[in-house]
Amino acid sequence: MARSHDNAVTTAVLALTAGALFGAVAALLLAPAPGSETRKRLCGFQEDAAERVRRYAREARLRASGGRKGEDLHYDGGDAWI
Structure with missing residues (x-):
């Protein structure tokens, strides 16, 4: 049970980090x-x-x-x- 919780936390952190990175790149590229x-x-x-x-x-x-x-x-x- 602890292992699946660790995997869920890891997945959530990676998804958050990837989303923030993609958002930052998009903001820079779309900036005027x-x-x-x-x-x-x-x-x-x-x-x-x-x-x-x-x-x-x-x-x-x-x-x-x-x-x-x-x-x-x-x-x-x-x-x-x-």
Whole structure:
């Protein structure tokens, strides 16, 4: 039961994000601005978004590693990785 709830939440979040993204792109493309200005705005948005994704990925890797940078984990043969 928990798994289907997780799938429903994930689907809802993805649908909301996709709708917001498509709406933002449509608003930019349909805005009464010259094409060159709109293209510059889109390029700037893409660069900002790419940098945010890189930053979030770095933060996720750091959190997933438990704050250990560059530390290798070794299996000790028991129930734990040290």
